[in-house]
Structures are given as C-alpha cells and as structure tokens.
C-alpha cells in the first residue's frame with residue numbers, strides 16, 4: 001500500500017483518487033479552491049445549474065461510465081437532436097420534411113470532410129474545436145447528452161463515492177512545491193507521500209515539475225499551446241431560441257445551447273442559455289480575430305443579441321467568464337509516466353489519451369490511479 005497524494009480535485013484528480021483507493025492505496029486529495037470539480041462543475045443559482053460554459057456529456061464515454069459504476073441511481077441525461085440544431089447560413093442539420101437536404105447533410109457528416117460547412121459546425125459543437133471530429137459520431141448517433149442534474153451532479157456522485165470509501169478531500173489547500181518526501185503547501189506545512197498524482201492542470205504541473213527537474217520539464221513542455229474561450233450562461237424567464245437545442249456559427253467558433261429546450265424538466269418555465277466563443281486571441285491556437293478577451297466577450301454578447309432576441313430583458317441569473325482554458329496541447333502527446341522515477345504521475349485532459357475534454361481527464365485520472373506501482377520508489 002502506498003501513500004498517494006492527489007493534487008487537484010477536478011475530474012482527473014477525483015477519478016485518480018477513486019482508482020488508487022480501489023487498488024488498496026491510502027489516498028488524500030488536496031484542492032486549491034473552496035469547492036471540488038475544477039472546470040467541470042456547475043453551481044445552482046435561482047433554479048439553474050450554471051457551469052463554466054456549455055458541457056455536453058458523451059453517453060458511454062469514460063465520465064458517463066464512471067458515474068454509472070459509482071452510483072446505484074442512473075444518471076439522467078437527454079440527447080441533443082439534429083432536427084433542433086441550426087447552423088447559421090445552412091439551416092437545420094436535419095430539416096424536417098426536406099428529404100434531399102437530410103440525405104445530403106447526412107452524407108456530408110459521415111464523410112467527416114472538413115471542407116464541408118456542416119462538418120465544421122458539427123465538429124465545433126461536439127468538441128469545441130472545428131478540426132476535431134472525434135465526437136462527431138456521438139452527435140450523429142444522439143449520444144451527446146445534457147446532464148439533467150448539471151455537472152455538479154456528476155462531480156457530486158464521484159465525490160460522494162470517495163467520501164463513502166473514506167478518501168479525504170481537503171479544499172482551500174494550495175500545493176506550492178514537490179520534494180522527495182511529498183509536497184509543501186502554501187501555508188508552509190509538509191505532507192508526506194510515496195506517490196504524487198499531479199491533476200492540477202498543465203500550467204501548474206509544469207511549474208511544479210520545473211522545480212524538480214528543469215531540463216526534463218523544459219523538454220516535455222516546450223511545445224505547450226492552449227485554446228481559451230469566453231462564455232455567458234444565463235437563466236431566462238423567456239424562450240428566445242424558440243425550441244431550438246443549439247445555434248452554431250462555425251465561421252466565428254460560436255454557439256448557443258438551450259438546456260431547457262433539450263430537457264424541459266430542467267425548468268418549469270424559461271430557458272437556460274449556455275453561449276460560447278472559442279479561440280481567436282493571439283495567445284490561442286489558430287487565427288487571431290479579437291484584440292482582447294473583452295472584445296471576444298462583446299462578440300459573444302452581439303451573437304446572443306442577434307440569435308436570442310430580447311435575452312437581456314429576461315435575465316434571472318447569469319455567469320460570465322472572459323477567459324477560460326478549454327484545450328491544452330503539447331506538440332507531442334504527454335506520457336503520464338514521464339516523471340514516474342521521481343514518484344510522480346500526471347493526469348488531466350492534456351495527458352496522452354484516446355479521448356478529449358472531460359473524458360480525457362477521467363480516463364487519464366483512472367489510468368494514473370490504476371498504475372501507482374509504476375511510480376512507487
């Protein structure tokens with residue numbers, strides 16, 4: 001049995017803790033924020049579960065499977081429907097009654113040909129990246145879902161399971177550095193561990209690893225790049241999308257989703273719009289379109305003005321974020337065990353995985369938790 005310390009209680013850290021504990025290790029999770037879940041959580045406000053931007057759950061993907069395994073109660077979710085998704089300039093993906101257009105669009109989606117506007121838009125909606133088609137099949141097969149309990153419900157299921165098996169999660173505790181004996185906290189205290197799982201995001205992991213082996217860290221993280229997004233989440237007492245599940249503007253990497261239109265039980269009235277514009281800053285991968293995050297957020301507001309008319313007059317609650325990291329990449333995929341000789345394993349959506357987004361975070365976390373022995377000194 002090893003003493004395992006998990007740094008970060010996002011989906012990667014929580015998933016790592018589940019598997020490390022299931023494999024008989026003594027596990028403690030340390031989290032800098034006051035709450036668990038990292039970027040993959042939501043907060044209930046005025047009856048709406050507001051999250052950090054639109055989050056679509058891949059049914060049967062690693063996150064869905066983990067929640068299913070941990071909880072006796074089924075995690076309710078509802079799929080997005082192709083006849084309710086509008087692509088700006090091209091109409092609905094599956095326009096009702098227009099057989100030839102339906103066949104044409106279906107063929108385009110199946111081809112995954114990125115020169116097709118329909119493919120670009122659907123790829124954007126399914127992965128928040130118009131060049132990534134890995135979740136396109138999920139969208140086509142109605143396997144991209146909205147969680148009816150919000151992501152806070154999914155995170156809550158994992159946290160409750162950890163509580164049940166006696167894994168301690170300490171929030172409001174920042175890890176400042178790693179040493180041979182374990183980690184040093186922001187308050188100067190030392191915590192001993194045999195194995196440290198870094199599930200605290202690429203930037204913090206890189207900073208912590210540079211302090212213990214600068215040359216190796218510089219080599220591994222030299223091609224670091226990221227894509228950020230601006231988001232607006234609003235609970236409204238009106239229905240400006242008029243029943244549509246989503247509107248996508250692939251040319252401007254923008255989208256608005258209405259969770260209530262997808263699952264009417266989420267709110268007895270009104271709508272929950274989750275709007276996003278991805279990339280476009282000079283620090284992002286790809287073309288620069290905006291001078292600043294403020295300008296990008298303004299663009300998103302204008303997009304809402306044009307597609308969700310009158311939304312500003314019906315706001316019950318809202319959450320905005322000018323910049324949040326959505327994708328982190330390294331030129332080459334990062335091996336989670338590149339620092340295993342130092343007793344360290346890495347986990348997160350940026351670590352080598354067959355999945356992307358939250359599924360990559362969960363998969364890499366679980367892989368770390370299952371392979372503690374590889375890093376045990």
Ligand SMILES: Cc1cc2nc3c(=O)[nH]c(=O)nc-3n(C[C@H](O)[C@H](O)[C@H](O)COP(=O)(O)OP(=O)(O)OC[C@H]3O[C@@H](n4cnc5c(N)ncnc54)[C@H](O)[C@@H]3O)c2cc1C
Nearest residue numbers: 008010011012032038039040053055056175200348357358
């Ligand atoms: C706008 C947006 C939309 C998204 N949409 C989707 C989607 O539709 N579908 C999907 O599957 N995924 C989606 N994602 C991706 C998903 O949210 C993330 O991939 C996932 O939550 C990442 O989990 P993580 O644990 O790797 O990282 P994080 O969630 O970033 O967790 C890292 C944790 O480490 C903590 N931490 C950092 N430094 C320290 C320290 N020094 N000491 C202690 N703790 C520390 C942080 O506070 C945080 O809680 C989206 C993300 C965003 C931003």
